[in-house]
Amino acid sequence: MIRIPCPFCGVRDHSEFSYGGDGSVQYPALEASSQDWHDAVFQRDNICGMQTETWQHVNGCRMWLLVERDTMTHEIRSVRPAQTGLTTALEAIK
Amino acid sequence: MTRFSAWNVFWNGVTGQKGWSRQWRDPEPKSHYDVVLIGGGLHGLATAYYLAKNHNIKNIAVVEKGWIGGGNAGRNTTIVRSNYAQPGNREFYEDSLKLWENLSHELNYNVMFSQRSHISLLHSPGAIDGAARNYNVMRQTGTPDVEIWGLDQLKTAVPHLNYGPNARFPIMGAAVQQRAGTARHDAVVWGYARAADALGVDIIQNCEVTGITRNTNRITAIETSRGTIKTHKVGLAVAGNTSRLWSMAGMGQLPIESHKLQAFVSEPLKPLLDQVVVFGMGGAHFYISQSDKGGMVFGGDLDWYKSYAQKGNLPIVQDVAEAAMAVLPCLGRVRLLRHWSGVVDMSMDGSHFICKTPVDNLYLNAGWNYGGFKATPAAGTYFADLIANDRPHKVIANHDLKRFERGLQIDERGAGADPKLHG
Numbered sequence: 001m002i003r004i005p006c007p008f009c010g011v012r013d014h015s016e017f018s019y020g021g022d023g024s025v026q027y028p029a030l031e032a033s034s035q036d037w038h039d040a041v042f043q044r045d046n047i048c049g050m051q052t053e054t055w056q057h058v059n060g061c062r063m064w065l066l067v068e069r070d071t072m073t074h075e076i077r078s079v080r081p082a083q084t085g086l087t088t089a090l091e092a093i094k
Numbered sequence: 095m096t097r098f099s100a101w102n103v104f105w106n107g108v109t110g111q112k113g114w115s116r117q118w119r120d121p122e123p124k125s126h127y128d129v130v131l132i133g134g135g136l137h138g139l140a141t142a143y144y145l146a147k148n149h150n151i152k153n154i155a156v157v158e159k160g161w162i163g164g165g166n167a168g169r170n171t172t173i174v175r176s177n178y179a180q181p182g183n184r185e186f187y188e189d190s191l192k193l194w195e196n197l198s199h200e201l202n203y204n205v206m207f208s209q210r211s212h213i214s215l216l217h218s219p220g221a222i223d224g225a226a227r228n229y230n231v232m233r234q235t236g237t238p239d240v241e242i243w244g245l246d247q248l249k250t251a252v253p254h255l256n257y258g259p260n261a262r263f264p265i266m267g268a269a270v271q272q273r274a275g276t277a278r279h280d281a282v283v284w285g286y287a288r289a290a291d292a293l294g295v296d297i298i299q300n301c302e303v304t305g306i307t308r309n310t311n312r313i314t315a316i317e318t319s320r321g322t323i324k325t326h327k328v329g330l331a332v333a334g335n336t337s338r339l340w341s342m343a344g345m346g347q348l349p350i351e352s353h354k355l356q357a358f359v360s361e362p363l364k365p366l367l368d369q370v371v372v373f374g375m376g377g378a379h380f381y382i383s384q385s386d387k388g389g390m391v392f393g394g395d396l397d398w399y400k401s402y403a404q405k406g407n408l409p410i411v412q413d414v415a416e417a418a419m420a421v422l423p424c425l426g427r428v429r430l431l432r433h434w435s436g437v438v439d440m441s442m443d444g445s446h447f448i449c450k451t452p453v454d455n456l457y458l459n460a461g462w463n464y465g466g467f468k469a470t471p472a473a474g475t476y477f478a479d480l481i482a483n484d485r486p487h488k489v490i491a492n493h494d495l496k497r498f499e500r501g502l503q504i505d506e507r508g509a510g511a512d513p514k515l516h517g
């Protein structure tokens with residue numbers, strides 16, 4: 001079991017979370033070329049090692065998180081809210 | 095190499111089993127090959143065999159970082175079927191099934207292909223209609239043995255499924271392919287290895303590819319843990335490790351993610367289940383058959399997060415056990431013997447790639463998801479044909495990396511561009 005330290009709820013089993021996918025994917029502007037959209041939707045680095053990915057704490061706070069995780073050892077390096085505004089807010093109350 | 099025959103088995107039986115030779119050689123890598131196949135799984139070995147046999151190319155090496163069949167080839171749940179509905183997949187898997195039907199003879203090796211039928215349980219009128227539509231398409235396009243069964247027929251064939259009034263998922267019928275079944279995965283690996291070796295193919299184990307040397311648009315050599323090997327053509331068949339080799343060749347992204355899939359085997363039981371039974375309903379997924387040794391062999395969904403570790407997680411063990419209890423409650427007291435996991439190359443539409451690449455002499459075989467075991471004979475045949483003739487056969491014309499750019503997805507499940515959903 002991977003244990004994910006949710007910034008809102010504390011350390012929880014990964015089975016409380018739902019895996020999103022590669023968190024480095026940036027969707028282009030709506031009017032961007034179909035090649036740009038193709039690359040964002042279909043193409044992946046598929047990193048073996050540390051990658052940033054999205055997880056949603058569905059059975060907890062329901063927040064989307066950005067998790068830095070090693071895809072070989074499953075070690076987690078960092079977890080932060082996917083919304084940048086929330087990271088700032090969390091820091092303010094620390 | 096001694097051929098297997100009734101006479102040879104008898105003769106060796108009475109002469110102390112002294113007449114058998116090694117099944118394949120253990121050669122040192124040569125400095126140059128016409129074709130190097132990277133990956134000694136089923137697809138690498140089958141491709142080498144068909145290159146030598148159908149295309150008369152003899153100077154071939156298969157390089158494998160561990161031992162042959164140590165990857166997904168030796169980790170799968172051995173289901174073979176051709177009940178695919180999408181154009182392209184339909185023809186491909188039906189061709190594969192036809193090759194399976196003669197494979198033991200072709201290889202002079204008993205791969206224990208057992209056409210015990212594949213039964214997908216259906217739990218609602220909508221599911222029956224959906225399956226009937228797909229199976230009608232298959233019947234019209236060359237797969238004659240698929241049919242929909244009502245409850246009576248199903249109860250006669252598999253009496254011990256959970257038909258009870260309190261069943262969590264009441265069963266209403268089943269979609270059945272009669273010619274589908276299972277085979278012994280290790281035997282398929284060994285059979286192809288032995289047959290390829292007999293045609294002169296060098297099978298080089300403990301030989302990890304660590305680098306790929308390119309001269310603009312051509313690969314000139316591969317670096318391995320056993321030295322540099324020069325080659326005219328390279329075929330990549332490394333399943334879950336495709337992206338790693340792809341970046342060794344200096345290329346960028348692929349429409350593939352590596353995920354892990356677990357499988358389970360129970361203690362041996364007396365004959366209990368004479369078919370492959372599949373249960374899929376909402377979030378649950380479960381497939382089961384009984385091996386010749388009596389073990390119940392089963393599996394379910396992926397581990398849900400991307401991973402290169404051949405190590406499965408426990409929540410899936412629980413999911414699979416719950417699904418087992420939902421459809422086959424008689425398994426409740428059965429003990430698990432082993433469970434393991436393999437790294438599968440999940441593609442964006444759930445279908446495979448057998449295609450040319452941006453590098454002139456590099457050819458790709460990848461994106462097998464859960465289903466590359468059944469594909470083995472056809473994948474080997476068409477990949478060999480592609481490498482030998484430098485153009486795709488029409489059956490695999492759409493199984494290229496560019497299909498998404500053309501707006502085409504070969505998506506059996508209709509799950510969309512999310513690799514983990516294509517189970």
Ligand SMILES: Cc1cc2nc3c(=O)[nH]c(=O)nc-3n(C[C@H](O)[C@H](O)[C@H](O)COP(=O)(O)OP(=O)(O)OC[C@H]3O[C@@H](n4cnc5c(N)ncnc54)[C@H](O)[C@@H]3O)c2cc1C
Nearest residue numbers: 133135136137159165166167170171173303436466467468
């Ligand atoms: C648990 C599980 C259950 C499955 N069940 C089924 C099923 O019921 N039916 C079905 O049709 N399919 C099934 N599959 C899928 C099927 O097993 C695979 O699609 C298929 O085996 C992949 O092809 P392969 O045999 O060539 O791969 P592999 O056997 O994985 O071969 C790839 C090889 O490449 C080698 N390699 C990797 N990197 C390097 C390197 N750098 N240098 C040299 N060699 C390298 C690996 O060591 C490996 O041996 C299942 C898979 C799993 C994991």
Ligand SMILES: [Zn+2]
Nearest residue numbers: 006009057061
């Ligand atoms: Zn939370």
